Amino acid sequence: MTDKIRITDSTLRDGSHAMAHRFTEEQVRGVVHALDAAGVEVIEVTHGDGLGGSSFNYGFSLEDDVRLVAAAVDEATQAKIAVLLLPGLGTVEDLKLAHDAGASVARIATHCTEADVSLQHFAAARDLGMETVGFLMLSHRIGPDELAKQARIMVDGGAQCVYVVDSAGALVLGDAQERISALVKEIGHEAQVGFHGHQNLSLGVANSVLAQQNGARQIDGALCALGAGAGNSPTEVLVATFERLGVPTGVDVQGALAAADDVVKPFLHRLPFADRGAITQGYAGVYSSFLLHAERAAERYGVPAHEILQKVGEAGYVGGQEDMIIDVALQLAAERERAS
Numbered sequence: 323m324t325d326k327i328r329i330t331d332s333t334l335r336d337g338s339h340a341m342a343h344r345f346t347e348e349q350v351r352g353v354v355h356a357l358d359a360a361g362v363e364v365i366e367v368t369h370g371d372g373l374g375g376s377s378f379n380y381g382f383s384l385e386d387d388v389r390l391v392a393a394a395v396d397e398a399t400q401a402k403i404a405v406l407l408l409p410g411l412g413t414v415e416d417l418k419l420a421h422d423a424g425a426s427v428a429r430i431a432t433h434c435t436e437a438d439v440s441l442q443h444f445a446a447a448r449d450l451g452m453e454t455v456g457f458l459m460l461s462h463r464i465g466p467d468e469l470a471k472q473a474r475i476m477v478d479g480g481a482q483c484v485y486v487v488d489s490a491g492a493l494v495l496g497d498a499q500e501r502i503s504a505l506v507k508e509i510g511h512e513a514q515v516g517f518h519g520h521q522n523l524s525l526g527v528a529n530s531v532l533a534q535q536n537g538a539r540q541i542d543g544a545l546c547a548l549g550a551g552a553g554n555s556p557t558e559v560l561v562a563t564f565e566r567l568g569v570p571t572g573v574d575v576q577g578a579l580a581a582a583d584d585v586v587k588p589f590l591h592r593l594p595f596a597d598r599g600a601i602t603q604g605y606a607g608v609y610s611s612f613l614l615h616a617e618r619a620a621e622r623y624g625v626p627a628h629e630i631l632q633k634v635g636e637a638g639y640v641g642g643q644e645d646m647i648i649d650v651a652l653q654l655a656a657e658r659e660r661a662s
């Protein structure tokens with residue numbers, strides 16, 4: 323009998339990037355209702371950059387995060403509501419407020435080399451009685467063994483699962499496989515391992531299957547792929563694919579398809595798509611949530627978004643350095659001016 327995996331749906335968190343953080347309470351209720359009915363066990367609801375993300379640098383939320391969390395909790399009958407927190411952006415106080423609103427899973431995200439900044443947040447989440455998940459972002463930037471050491475820091479700090487997060491959609495098959503195997507070897511006897519994929523090179527689902535085959539037990543998706551860059555591994559495709567592979571997810575395929583088609587698709591202005599900018603993100607290893615920031619800078623300074631993203635990848639910028647996108651756009655604009 324193949325081990326069951328748990329799908330966490332991140333439409334209402336990673337999808338927030340693609341929606342420029344404009345989710346309404348009505349949309350949140352509709353998505354949670356449909357996912358909960360389909361049997362999805364964990365639903366993540368937060369600003370794209372986590373609790374406290376609503377800001378000038380990252381983009382302001384239309385509605386208060388904690389209010390959206392409370393609405394999600396109210397709507398769910400069996401699903402747990404998860405929140406994302408990037409230490410420094412979100413605080414322990416933000417986590418307490420989300421917990422008071424009914425969130426029961428804390429997902430603490432750091433850049434892949436910075437796991438130690440998550441320790442007080444894991445401790446606080448455990449004190450609150452929350453389930454804990456660690457998120458090692460931009461996991462392509464370091465090798466499997468180094469990544470496993472960072473996962474060890476999170477587990478020692480209280481994480482019950484650590485994710486390989488392919489924030490740039492840059493991991494190509496074996497790259498994902500090796501990182502999952504390294505984490506399973508290092509922490510697998512004490513904690514679970516998860517995988518969060520992006521579609522910039524259209525490998526989110528394939529990488530998720532390889533992750534499961536190499537021991538990952540938690541897999542992220544988003545309905546209609548709604549997420550940063552070219553989007554996330556689509557939840558409905560993951561569920562259908564795992565069913566065909568005989569891997570139990572506990573999610574009803576028809577329910578997931580209906581949630582994507584009937585609930586999410588009607589409110590999308592733009593379907594996540596592997597266009598030139600998003601593919602460049604996967605190719606050059608750029609944080610997926612930089613896409614809309616680069617598109618805005620491209621329009622403002624008259625330079626192509628994909629050129630900005632290529633330079634951002636070469637410079638190795640990480641989440642939190644959104645302002646450098648403007649700097650890169652200005653440099654490109656100046657170079658063009660000189661050339662003409």
Ligand SMILES: C[C@H](O)CC(=O)C(=O)O
Binds near residue numbers: 336408488489490
């Ligand atoms: C804050 C990021 O959007 C987290 C995430 O989903 C990723 O790195 O990918």
Ligand SMILES: [Mn+2]
Binds near residue numbers: 489518520549550
């Ligand atoms: Mn993501």
